[in-house]
Amino acid sequence: MAKTFLKIAAVYITLGVLLGMLMGIIQDFRLASVHAHLNLLGWVSMAIFGLIYHFYPHAAETRLAKLHFWLHNIGLPLMQGGLAIEILSGNSAMLPLVIVSSLLVVIGVILFTINLFLQLGSTSVKQAKNKDLPG
Template sequence: MGKTFIKIATVYFSIGVLVGMTMGMIHDFRFTSLHAHVNLLGWVSTALFGVIYSIYPFAANTKLAKTHFWLHNIGLPIMMIGLAGEVLGISAGLPVMIVGSLAVVIGTLLFAINTFKTLSTNSNQITKTNINA
């Protein structure tokens, strides 16, 4: 699970960099909010999820983690499509953005629940091997 989150994070990072570069090249910065959200929720947050799940693999092997993964990685692209629609003045943009945002928020809450639940009940399972993996 950790490796998968990290791999997907690099895809989001590439998209964020390309959006930023494109905005700079054409001097049109309407998509700045999309660029920021892809970089923060896509690259940074997703990479951190991956690092945390790599350090604590028992947290990654839960139904909460798998549900979090799918909600985040389905919700974020939907949210970004809706945000792009909003920027372009497409009336369906806001409802699409809300649906995607709700999926991301629910996934993030599941991550928080999973983290607190598994790290408090499995604190004795943390070994030097897990940290060095």
Template sequence: MAKNFLRIAAVYFCIGVIIGITMGIVQDFRLASVHAHFNLLGWVSMALFGLIYHFYPQAADTKLAKTHFWLHNICLPLMQGGLAVMLLTNDEKTLLPLVIVSSLLLVIGVLLFTVNLFRALASSSAKKEQNNSIGA
């Protein structure tokens, strides 16, 4: 899970910076928001998910983590791909619902991640306390 998040994060980094440099070259900044979110939700957030799952492997091995992984990775390309086409074609009627639904599902994924992380942190501090009381 951690490695998959890190691998895909690096791919989003490539997509993000390629959009950035292309905007600069052609001097068309319509996709600034798409560039920002591929970099921030794709590269930065996913790299953090990967590192967190590396340091808390018990959190990586849960149904919540898997559901979060799939929600994030299905919804981010739909949300930002849909937004990119919408910004370039001005076709809000067809694409706005896709952008809204995929954004909401991505937010649900982030909520699942938060619950999962809180649970893992609670169980790791409970284990530490148990070890301390055995050691005492």
């Protein structure tokens, strides 16, 4: 999962930078929030998730990690696509999609947190016990 998170993070930074460049070229910054979310929730968060899963591979092998990945990567593009359409059209018809997809991302992040607490908590205890053993 670590490599998958890092690869998709690279896709998000590419999209975020291209959107930023496009906004600068056409001098229309209405999509600045979409640009920021792609960079923060896409690039930064996904890269951090990937690095954490690289250093704690047992956490990356869980069903929670896989579910987190899919919830985040279904929710984020739908949320940002819906938000972009809403901003550009001035129509709030996409609001339900934005809300539901935002909830997918939030649930994914909560699952990530639960996964870390479950996996890292047990590892820390095991490592501490092993350090106390003689030999």
